[in-house]
Amino acid sequence: MKRGWPLLVGAGIGFALLYVPLAIMVIYSFNASKLASVWGGWSVQWYGELLANDQILTAAWVSLKVAAMAASIGTVFGTLIGYAMTRFGRFRFRLLLSGMATAPIVMPEVVTGLSLLLLFISMEALLGWPAERGIDTIVIAHATFCMAFVAVIVQARLADLDVSVEEAAMDLGARQPRVFFDVTLPALTPALVSGWLLSFTLSLDDLVIASFVSGPGASTLPMVVFSKVRLGVTPEINALATLMIVLVAICVGLAAWRMARAGKG
Amino acid sequence: MTAPAAQRAPTSAPKSDRAFIRIEDVVKTFDGFRAVDQVSLDVAEGEIFCLLGGSGSGKSTLLRMLAGFETPDAGRIEIDGQDMTSVPPWDRPVNMMFQSYALFPHMSVAKNIAYGLKQDGMSRADIEAQVKRMLDLVKLSALGHRKPNQLSGGQRQRVALARALAKKPKALLLDEPLSALDKKLREETQFELMDIQDSLGTTFIVVTHDQEEAMTLGSRIGVMDQGKLVQVDKPRDLYEFPRNRFIADFVGSVNIFEGVVAEDLPDRVTIASDALGGAIHVHHGMSCQEGQTVWVAVRPEKMVLRREAPTGVLGETVGGMAQGVVEDIAYIGGLTHYRVVLPSGQRVRATLANRERHDDAAPTWEETVWISWAGDAGVALTS
Numbered sequence: 142m143k144r145g146w147p148l149l150v151g152a153g154i155g156f157a158l159l160y161v162p163l164a165i166m167v168i169y170s171f172n173a174s175k176l177a178s179v180w181g182g183w184s185v186q187w188y189g190e191l192l193a194n195d196q197i198l199t200a201a202w203v204s205l206k207v208a209a210m211a212a213s214i215g216t217v218f219g220t221l222i223g224y225a226m227t228r229f230g231r232f233r234f235r236l237l238l239s240g241m242a243t244a245p246i247v248m249p250e251v252v253t254g255l256s257l258l259l260l261f262i263s264m265e266a267l268l269g270w271p272a273e274r275g276i277d278t279i280v281i282a283h284a285t286f287c288m289a290f291v292a293v294i295v296q297a298r299l300a301d302l303d304v305s306v307e308e309a310a311m312d313l314g315a316r317q318p319r320v321f322f323d324v325t326l327p328a329l330t331p332a333l334v335s336g337w338l339l340s341f342t343l344s345l346d347d348l349v350i351a352s353f354v355s356g357p358g359a360s361t362l363p364m365v366v367f368s369k370v371r372l373g374v375t376p377e378i379n380a381l382a383t384l385m386i387v388l389v390a391i392c393v394g395l396a397a398w399r400m401a402r403a404g405k406g
Numbered sequence: 407m408t409a410p411a412a413q414r415a416p417t418s419a420p421k422s423d424r425a426f427i428r429i430e431d432v433v434k435t436f437d438g439f440r441a442v443d444q445v446s447l448d449v450a451e452g453e454i455f456c457l458l459g460g461s462g463s464g465k466s467t468l469l470r471m472l473a474g475f476e477t478p479d480a481g482r483i484e485i486d487g488q489d490m491t492s493v494p495p496w497d498r499p500v501n502m503m504f505q506s507y508a509l510f511p512h513m514s515v516a517k518n519i520a521y522g523l524k525q526d527g528m529s530r531a532d533i534e535a536q537v538k539r540m541l542d543l544v545k546l547s548a549l550g551h552r553k554p555n556q557l558s559g560g561q562r563q564r565v566a567l568a569r570a571l572a573k574k575p576k577a578l579l580l581d582e583p584l585s586a587l588d589k590k591l592r593e594e595t596q597f598e599l600m601d602i603q604d605s606l607g608t609t610f611i612v613v614t615h616d617q618e619e620a621m622t623l624g625s626r627i628g629v630m631d632q633g634k635l636v637q638v639d640k641p642r643d644l645y646e647f648p649r650n651r652f653i654a655d656f657v658g659s660v661n662i663f664e665g666v667v668a669e670d671l672p673d674r675v676t677i678a679s680d681a682l683g684g685a686i687h688v689h690h691g692m693s694c695q696e697g698q699t700v701w702v703a704v705r706p707e708k709m710v711l712r713r714e715a716p717t718g719v720l721g722e723t724v725g726g727m728a729q730g731v732v733e734d735i736a737y738i739g740g741l742t743h744y745r746v747v748l749p750s751g752q753r754v755r756a757t758l759a760n761r762e763r764h765d766d767a768a769p770t771w772e773e774t775v776w777i778s779w780a781g782d783a784g785v786a787l788t789s
Contacts, residue, residue, distance in 0.1 A: 303506055303508060305504040305505075305506050305508040306508045306509075306510065306511075308473075308475055308495070308502075308504070308508065309502070309504055309508035309509075309510075309569075310510070310521070311475075311494075311495045311496050312473060312474075312475075312495050312496070312498075312501055312502045312570075313496075313501065313521050313522030313525055313569070313573065314496045314522055314525030314526060314573070315496060315521075315525050316494075316496050319525075323510075323521075324510055327510075327512040328511065328512070
């Protein structure tokens, strides 16, 4: 493998940059020392303390709820947008819709967060809803960018999908929305699953937008972690991060296993 | 390569001469481009009608208008006496077999076939019985539980056929039904398709770009070019009596000699052709004037190629003759194609059947030969 070694070195450096920090963090989560950066022998005490920390557990639960709801809402609306953009032919304002629907992807998070905050405040003044900012407003905010990602994924999948399969269903006597549920949706399932998972991760990850639109009593995990880190990294955070890596690994593994099975079937 | 039309069993003849599918002055425009331009066509019940044309000729658009996926800008489409012009696809009594087969990938073969029946609200037992009949018809009884991606190309084609026939449509529309199959399988499938059509008596409308396929399958063929239906005829008539140069050239291969009418008699025409370097006699009358430019079409297999001058009398048994040099020979087994250059520079194709294993008398490269054809072999065309 004469030609192979520069490639291997490059790949090695790349992977090292990605995974060595993670590995160090995982190791330090088992650190007995109270100081996050000084090794004091093996211990699982920080996992115990983590599970006893109500603030973190509550925040984690809020984050999971927000991510699940935002991903679901975003997937439904994103699918509708993607479908309209690929299957409704050339309608008026199509370009405008496609531009506006995907804008949240490239919009700076600060702008999105601030504008949504202003929206919620004026809505509260005019409509009386949302009465206070909290989980609801975070879900709405996250659903907007989730929708944009799902729309792009669904659009790409639908563009690849043979239109004549849907036409065949119509030809055999099915009307809309029957055709959509019988034929289009099953073909879209892989795209929807990956769109939902991506949305879930993005929502779980978001700090900036959530900070703008959340209210008292509704702190997401990134918000809590960030506020803790400002006071100094504790081994507890390392333990939390390790658990999140395990969770993500399980999710990715499941998705890969499903896709491999679908490929064989 | 042009095979003459297969002789059809009388059972496949149309049930009646009544126009079962009637297309009247249909026009379809896409962005100012006339995809289908004033097409009128009647198809009889029980016939296999082939729409033949190159890509962009409008044949698929016409088929899609019959299925209901496109609405004509003008004109009328009638199926079995009912106006279908603006009826949506799900309410039409016709079904379509798609070029890509368009099988539902997540459903089993049996579910695919049952789909249309389910939409009609048929009872479970009836659906099962009909699915079984269809699977038997296309000889796939053992594979009902398989998914489409576990089937071969030929099997998928049969599933698509069974699915489209399951609802007992008044007409089956087939979009390039055999184009995805390899040559051997395509030939077998052609005959199977004809057998199935015979046994069901369903009207078939087949779109194809393959003229051999059109000739084998079709009881009649309509040739389309640039959105217009140029000629509608039985395969043999289409081949032997093309209406113009486009048809003559599109359906099979042909030699075309340009010339000027020298003598116009009621039952024969004499044409002076510089391209041939002599007179051409056509043994059929035509409406033309002396001095008018016409074109004589002669099929390669009707050309006679000899070293000696033809013995017949020009204008009686011989329609035309000229001397030329063999430029190219293509031996393809059953036939040999010759290309002969005439002094005028025109190239003539002649096809000879290889009846003998060894034919030492066959002309070879660079040899000077005579080409000629019988008096009734040529067709004079005015356009």
